[in-house]
Amino acid sequence: xxxxxxxxxxxxxxxxxxxxxxxxxxxxxxxxxxxxxxxxxxxxxxxxxxxxxxxxxxxxxxxxxxxxxxxxxxxxxxxxxxxxxxxxxxxxxxxxxxxxxxxxxxxxxxxxxxxxxxxxxxxxxxxxxxxxxxx
Numbered sequence: 001x002x003x004x005x006x007x008x009x010x011x012x013x014x015x016x017x018x019x020x021x022x023x024x025x026x027x028x029x030x031x032x033x034x035x036x037x038x039x040x041x042x043x044x045x046x047x048x049x050x051x052x053x054x055x056x057x058x059x060x061x062x063x064x065x066x067x068x069x070x071x072x073x074x075x076x077x078x079x080x081x082x083x084x085x086x087x088x089x090x091x092x093x094x095x096x097x098x099x100x101x102x103x104x105x106x107x108x109x110x111x112x113x114x115x116x117x118x119x120x121x122x123x124x125x126x127x128x129x130x131x132x133x134x135x
Contacts, residue, residue, distance in 0.1 A: 013094050016101035021112035025120035028087055032056060032127070038079060042090045042099055043118065051091070052128040054121060062095050069103050080108060089114040089121065 007015075031037045032054065039057040041048070042065065053059070058079055060068055067075040080086070086108065088096040096113035104111050114120060122128055 009094070013097050016097040020097060020100045020104060021110075022097070022115045023087070023112050025114055025116055025124035025126060028089075028114045028121065029124060029126045031085075031087060037085045037087060038082070040086050040088045041118070042088055042095050047091060047118075049131050051118065052130045054089075054118070055127055055129045057089075062090065062099055065099050066102060066106065069106055069108050085110045085112070087112055087114060089117045091117050092119055093117040 028039070032039060033056075039054055041053060041057045041059045042062040043051075043059075044061065045059075048059065060077070064075060067073045068077040069080045070076060071081060086103070088100045088103075088111065090096040090099070093114065093116045096117055100111050100113040116123075
């Protein structure tokens with residue numbers, strides 16, 4: 001018998017979209033060079049190595065995000081206390097929708113996410129750099 005969940009990922013993401021700001025990749029591209037904005041890459045390190053990264057984006061693995069945002073956490077990262085706008089993205093926009101909702105509920109503001117994630121960023125002509133091979 002298949003597991004019956006009260007709420008699946010589709011519903012979780014749909015609920016998140018009702019609460020968060022979503023921007024299109026074409027609108028995110030000019031934000032890359034805005035000193036008051038931090039692009040936050042939630043993807044796994046293997047995704048970064050395989051697919052590349054947005055130059056200047058801050059990498060915050062999804063599994064550590066809430067710990068890095070909370071100033072009372074031993075894992076807190078000062079970047080989240082700067083008062084800048086945080087634009088979250090993942091590979092396709094699902095993880096970033098949930099992450100944006102979570103940090104917004106924690107009280108981090110202003111925050112939004114890129115619909116379609118890194119894939120949409122590339123399709124819209126956003127710059128991408130590949131990691132240099134480790135020697």
